[in-house]
Amino acid sequence: MTTQDALARSDINFQLHSYTNAEQHRVQGPCIMERGEGIYVFDTSGKRYIEGMSGLWSVALGFSEPRLAEAARRQMECLPFYHTFSHKTNVPSIRLAEKLIGLTEGRMAQAFFTNSGSEANDTIVKMVWYYNNALGRTKKKKIIARHSGYHGVTVAAASLTGLPYLHKDFDLPLPQIRHVRCPHWYHQAQPGESQSAFADRLAAELEAMIVDEGPETVAAFIGEPIMGAGGVIVPPETYWPKMQAVCRKYDVLVIADEVITGFGRTGHMFASKPFGIEPDFMTLSKQITSSYQPLAAVLINERVASVIAHHSGELGTFGHGYTASGHPVATAVALENIAIIEERKLVDNAARVGAILQSKLRALADHPLVGEVRGMGLIAAVELVSNKDTRASFEPAGSVGAKVVKQAQDNGLILRGIKDSVAICPPLIISEAQVDDLVGCLKQSIDAVARAL
Structure with a gap:
């Protein structure tokens, strides 16, 4: 048994997780993060992810800031x-x-x-x-x-x-x-x-x-x-x-x-x-x-x-x-x-780079699955709908949002599904180029789910 497998088994046996289906977790198991660097985190297999949610809306300076x-x-x-x-x-x-x-x-x-x-x-x-x-x-x-x-x-x-x-x-x-x-x-x-x-x-x-x-x-x-x-x-x-x-x-x-x-x-x-x-x-x-x-x-x-x-x-x-x-x-x-x-003038960075993030996300509004894009600065959501004209949600609620979030994680981007809205909240240190990577990965993930639907 690898160290990664041993950690996963120990987690399933001994840890109760927040906001998690505990029964499903016994089958699915955890994604175990091992280290972080800037806007990225790395799991125990070495895979790198853009942490598009700042952990839990919270890691302003990114991961592994030495001064802290x-x-x-x-x-x-x-x-x-x-x-x-x-x-x-x-x-x-x-x-x-x-x-x-x-x-x-x-x-x-x-x-x-x-x-x-x-x-x-x-x-x-x-x-x-x-x-x-x-x-x-x-x-x-x-x-x-x-x-x-x-x-x-x-x-x-x-x-x-x-x-x-x-x-x-x-x-x-x-x-x-x-x-x-x-x-x-x-x-x-x-x-x-x-x-x-x-x-x-x-x-x-x-x-x-x-x-x-x-x-x-x-x-x-x-x-x-x-x-x-x-x-x-x-x-x-x-x-x-x-x-x-x-x-x-x-x-x-x-x-x-x-x-x-x-x-x-x-x-x-x-x-x-x-x-x-x-x-x-x-x-x-x-x-x-x-x-x-x-x-x-x-x-x-x-x-x-x-x-x-x-x-x-x-x-x-x-x-x-x-x-x-x-x-x-x-x-x-x-x-x-x-x-x-x-x-580091990160409030100004959130305003400037946030405006770029909001603009690029709003460019997704023509996508057949996207109903509304909303946000301010470096916090946003893309809401997925089954009918753009009536603004009708998918049934069951959250099913398509969860698919996009899972596809994004497979593609190396961590986001959060809130029913069928996909939330985005990257660290305040994110750059314009990294915003391009984040939005590009999100679009690829939505496109993949749209093809599957």
């Missing part, structure tokens, strides 16, 4: 761990909190660190409840999220997520969570409805839900500036200002989940800015360390921070935290990661 490894080594040797409980902290977490607040240009006031975006959104739910209890608004606890939105997998975060497979047989969502329509004009618009009119209708639907539930019971609205795992859904230009205006009318807090869009992904440091979002909370993770270390951050504005601080004084403590909150190694890596993003 060195930052982790230095911090490991200096102070490998310390916590942020009981008036204690460490130097990297202080510096990172200051850096993050600076990057928001003063819109946010304080940072709270967690290990993942799921934990961060779970923390925000608790903070929202804590905030309203502090103000004596003990009924104002409901949080409105969106169908197809993605906010994590913990009990509260999975409840916010608007995808059925995160709820089914997990006894979710929690009773305090509601969901409104996904802002996907391509599929959700009424005949002849403009994008602006569609945004008006969604804002009216949000307002109707708040009024129906009772404004005194609705605490917050959460959304990603651009939906990621729900299919890379880019909302109409006027959507966020209109949704936000409804929230302000009823004193509903606004939560911007920037786990995927933060740190340059859209060609802006944070996507809240171009979409006109002025959040009370921001969720950051993934590209904060290029996923070289597990880390996430909750950013809160002064309005929220001052209430939390005062109420913790009344109670004697803010009774929430994690062992690894503000972990010195993770925060040291984050600081170096952000420094590299700024030094």
Whole structure:
């Protein structure tokens, strides 16, 4: 038995995988990655792949960036761990909190660190409840999220997520969570409805839900500036200002989940800015360390921070935290990661090379299987349809998308199928020539599936 076969057998026997059909995995087995270099990863057989999803929307600097490894080594040797409980902290977490607040240009006031975006959104739910209890608004606890939105997998975060497979047989969502329509004009618009009119209708639907539930019971609205795992859904230009205006009318807090869009992904440091979002909370993770270390951050504005601080004084403590909150190694890596993003002007690269990616992907729109191409910067999706005129999806849903993703992987390109949308999210360091390779491989893969169909 080869080493590769032994590893595969061990994996099948002993590891339960995330978002995987565990029964099928026992037959299919894993693709085992061994090393990475730039935008590429290599499996144990030596095959090279373009990592067209940045791992999980997250490896901004690509794989094997030596400066991040060195930052982790230095911090490991200096102070490998310390916590942020009981008036204690460490130097990297202080510096990172200051850096993050600076990057928001003063819109946010304080940072709270967690290990993942799921934990961060779970923390925000608790903070929202804590905030309203502090103000004596003990009924104002409901949080409105969106169908197809993605906010994590913990009990509260999975409840916010608007995808059925995160709820089914997990006894979710929690009773305090509601969901409104996904802002996907391509599929959700009424005949002849403009994008602006569609945004008006969604804002009216949000307002109707708040009024129906009772404004005194609705605490917050959460959304990603651009939906990621729900299919890379880019909302109409006027959507966020209109949704936000409804929230302000009823004193509903606004939560911007920037786990995927933060740190340059859209060609802006944070996507809240171009979409006109002025959040009370921001969720950051993934590209904060290029996923070289597990880390996430909750950013809160002064309005929220001052209430939390005062109420913790009344109670004697803010009774929430994690062992690894503000972990010195993770925060040291984050600081170096952000420094590299700024030094190498990777936000500008995402805007410039991202425009080329979007243009080349939109050139696929005439393909008989392609219904819609959408995205911004270095995040995009190509949606495959069975009928371009009616925009009808394939049956069963996801069957053709899965075929294209598998064909692409066979061709040396890793993408992600979301139903019949193929998501693309390469590292921020990708070059124009590498974009050509990525899009060329994707087109070949779609063509191969089209011939087979």
